[in-house]
Amino acid sequence: MGQDQDLSAQRRPNDRLRRAFAPSRRSAVEPFMVMDVMRAAIDRESAGDRVVHMEVGQPGARAPQAVIAAASAALRDGYFGYTEALGTRALRSRIARHYGEAYGIDLSPEQVVVTTGSSGGFNLAFLSAFDHGDRIALATPGYPAYRNILVALGLETVDIETSAESRFAMTPEMLAAAHAQKPLQGVLVASPANPTGTIMPPEALADLIAAARDLGIRFISDEIYHGLVYEGAAETALKSDPEAIVVNSFSKYYCMTGWRIGWMVLPENLVRPVERVTQNLYISPPDISQRAALAAFDATPELESVKAGYAANRKLLLERLPEIGFDEHAPVDGAFYIYVSVRRFANDSVEFTRRMLAEAGVAATPGPDFDRARGHGTMRFSFAGTEADTAEAVDRLAAWLGNSGSTVR
Ligand SMILES: Cc1ncc(COP(=O)(O)O)c(C=O)c1O
Secondary structure (H helix, E strand, C coil), rough: CCHHHHHHHHHHHHHHHHHHHHCCCCCCHCCCHHHHHHHHHHHHHCCCCCCHHHHHHHCCCCCCCCHHHHHHHHHHCCCEEECCCCCCCCHHHHHHHHHHHCCCCCCCCHHEEEEEEEHHHHHHHHHHHHHCCCCCEEEECCCCHHHHHCCCCCCEEEEEEHHHHHCCCCCCHHHHHHHHHHHEEEEEEEEECCCCCCCCCHHHHHHHHHHHHHHHEEEECCCCCCCCEEEEEECCCCHHCCCCEEEEECCCCCCCHHHCEEEEEEEEHHHHHHHHHHHHCCCCCHHHHHHCCCHHHHHHHHHHHEEEEHHHHHHHHHHHHHHHHHCECCCEEEEEEEEEECCCCCCCHHHHHHHHHHCCCCCCCCHHCCCCCCCEEEEEEEECCCCHHHHHHHHHHHHHHHHHHHHHH
């Protein structure tokens, strides 16, 4: 008996500790499925299997030569410190100049904030612009981290379902209807979008921005895929609304995902709040990446040749995927994604992508990452890899589905 008593006495404090150290409720966000698929793909590669990566939206190309050279020079210098929280003055000025060159917009460097990837930018923007419980509208299908960051920060997300009818874009009517149900404080739009790659024509974007302004809803524009346009034109939200929050990054067009460097353009009254939040949350973006990124805007010929590779991949996929059976997809205007229906083969895209990885050695991202309600019928391929890899993936899929055909279901 004495022994039993001793054991339970030992257990009790541990149980209490376990309860005390449970994870927070706000951390119970959905996983970012694409990262889970990437992990499964790397597991297979570690076991010696060949995998063609079409899951992660990440350029296969290295950062431009000039960026590498700038980073090498910085390494030779050898000293890296904190920078000003809002980023180095040199990089903020260079980004402001880019708006003149790319969009004909005269922008003050004071409105530019350098961030730790656009992901860091979203955290800072949401924290500085919104309060706990505010409601933010997001188009679905859409990039999953928007929702998950907002939820982790205690904001409410309002999914606005889009379809082929509106070219997967949110319309002013959809926004007004959601606002009428219960007022929204913010709306976030990406064009070109992820996962669809679809672009809102400049007039459609301007109309949506005007509607948001009329309704008193703050507009956030994710312009991370600007520069990667094959059809139509991607306009910056700043053209229609100088008060918009614009989020951008060196990750995609500039091929610098791992450098974790991006930027925001903010209305004047948000700059100081973002500075205070940055000082406390991150101190500053990485020094070496800021020095390297300075060179990125002058690497256009090299970056355009990388983009020509994406364009070739896009052409191949648009030709071959329908032949293989992926015959429905969103318009691939920009970015480096094709969002296809898997319905010819399966009702459950999570299981379908799992089998595709296991049996065909091709990794792609299942639709529920982007659209919890309807994504079981869809899947996203990223074509940011090499032309050789894309051709290999197509051949592997043709062989796999040719053999198994509709029996995959
Ligand atoms: C639409 C969109 N926004 C933002 C990001 C985040 O990119 P980063 O933090 O590397 O700038 C991604 C990454 O895939 C994305 O697709």
